[in-house]
Amino acid sequence: MKDIFSYNSDVNKTAYMNWRTSHHDHIYNMIVIADGFMNSAIMLVEAALIDNSDKKADSLIYPIIFNANxxxxxxxxxxxxxxxxxxxxxxxxEGQHDIQQILQTVIKRVKEFETDKEKRKQFENMINGTKLYVDELFEKIATQNGKRKKDNMDFSRYPFDQKYMPHFYITEFDNVVVDLENFVQRFKEIGENLRLISTYYLFDILEAGE
Known part of the structure; x- marks a missing residue:
């Protein structure tokens, strides 16, 4: 049996895991991998939108949401x-997998770094779509007493948490749904803005000043 990690005779049928990454730039490498996860989420939704007569989206939605998050x-x-x-x-x-906490840290750090009001305002506009989504998400995964557990971010990987308690979509009586067209529109914007923010501070500010 042929190894998974092997060449195809056609270069266009081979994925190169280290062509986009850098040997020494950990931050840039995270952005490269983020691009892959975001693009794969959007591409999976777009594939489902072409033909979802077999209801493939009902199972694909879990890796889609995981990849986007x-x-x-x-x-x-x-x-x-x-x-x-x-x-x-x-x-x-900073932070583990709690994207709400990490987002709050980003907002705090930008406020510490940026002294120009216009740049702060521009950042706020660009991060707003992400903030709206994260707030919506955490309303879904919050526990009944309002406290969050870190394992709740695993809702798209497992149907239950570390204590084998079902996640929100398992226990909900009404349908729990995702508008696929809206997903593509929202996450294209979120992905583009997050990439612009991350690359701006890395390339235009940090590396440009070295």
Whole structure:
């Protein structure tokens, strides 16, 4: 049996895992991988929109949401790390998988770094779509007493948490649905803006000033 990690005779039928990445730039590599997760989420939805007569979206939605959330996590962590360097903060990546917490850290770091009101306003406009989605998401995965558990971010990977309690879409009586057309529109905007933010601070500010 042929190895998975092997060449195809056609270069266009071979995926190169280290063509886009850099040997020494950890932050840029996170952005590269974030691009892959975000693009794959959008492409899966677009494929389902072409023909969903077999209801493939009902099972694809789990990796779709996982990929989108992981992309957000990586973009935000790349931005935090860059801003920490710019602010002479010794921390690198902050937060685990709680994208709401990481987003709040990004917003805080930008406010610390940016003194120009127009740049702050521009950032707020660009991050707003992400914030709206993350707030909506955490309303879904929050526990009844309002406290969040870190394993709740696994809702798209497992049907239950670490204590084997079902996630929100399992216990909900009414249908839990995702508008696929809206998903593509929203996440294209979210992905584009997060990439612009992360690459701006990395290339236009940090590396340009070295």
């Amino acid at each position: 992981h992309a957000i996590e990586l973009y935000l962590k790349a931005t935090v790390w860059t801003l920490n360097i710019l602010l002479d903060n010794q921390q690198k990546i």
